[in-house]
Amino acid sequence: KAGVTQTPRYLIKTRGQQVTLSCSPISGHRSVSWYQQTPGQGLQFLFEYFSETQRNKGNFPGRFSGRQFSNSRSEMNVSTLELGDSALYLCASSPGLSTYNEQFFGPGTRLTVL
Amino acid sequence: AQKVTQAQTEISVVEKEDVTLDCVYETRDTTYYLFWYKQPPSGELVFLIRRNSFDEQNEISGRYSWNFQKSTSSFNFTITASQVVDSAVYFCALSVAGGTSYGKLTFGQGTILTVHP
Numbered sequence: 001k002a003g004v005t006q007t008p009r010y011l012i013k014t015r016g017q018q019v020t021l022s023c024s025p026i027s028g029h030r031s032v033s034w035y036q037q038t039p040g041q042g043l044q045f046l047f048e049y050f051s052e053t054q055r056n057k058g059n060f061p062g063r064f065s066g067r068q069f070s071n072s073r074s075e076m077n078v079s080t081l082e083l084g085d086s087a088l089y090l091c092a093s094s095p096g097l098s099t100y101n102e103q104f105f106g107p108g109t110r111l112t113v114l
Numbered sequence: 115a116q117k118v119t120q121a122q123t124e125i126s127v128v129e130k131e132d133v134t135l136d137c138v139y140e141t142r143d144t145t146y147y148l149f150w151y152k153q154p155p156s157g158e159l160v161f162l163i164r165r166n167s168f169d170e171q172n173e174i175s176g177r178y179s180w181n182f183q184k185s186t187s188s189f190n191f192t193i194t195a196s197q198v199v200d201s202a203v204y205f206c207a208l209s210v211a212g213g214t215s216y217g218k219l220t221f222g223q224g225t226i227l228t229v230h231p
Contacts, residue, residue, distance in 0.1 A: 032217075033217035043221040045220070047217075100166065107156065
């Protein structure tokens, strides 16, 4: 079974721009969660989608948004980029039927904002 | 709210030493799940183990073992006879049951483990 894939792996943007990151979950998984990882704040939960619906959201500003498609692929979008948005963005997939399920992570997208 | 604390920021050992990574969690929920993940330099988080709050049985998997104690809210991870390939950042994480918790893992700050040859 193929693992979680994320594209692109690296991105460089400038302040004020917007960016879209993509995540393809493991086949059969219907839940996709997104996390931001920074040296200062560690791993923080952004949001989770299941069957095209956002079920949970972390404490991030509205500039961070996401969506999920019918094939469970997910995208997250960050508008009006700020220097502090520089981070490793990780997505994770799981069957999604329970919070008991372990999450399987992709390799991440490294976003640098200049 | 949930909280996970990994008090050890960095640990350095020599190959073949045993090493224990500490994890302390906080939650008011009675049903919860604990996880350990490994993050090698490549960046991808690798799932190691899951434990639910009703199962305090310790587990051993090869050189890895986990000690879950509800009385002290701890879920510690021991690597026996460490190897250079064990060098990575290790994260302890917590999720709770319930609809508002879907898809959310609360992570500790991570412990950087360096195993020297």
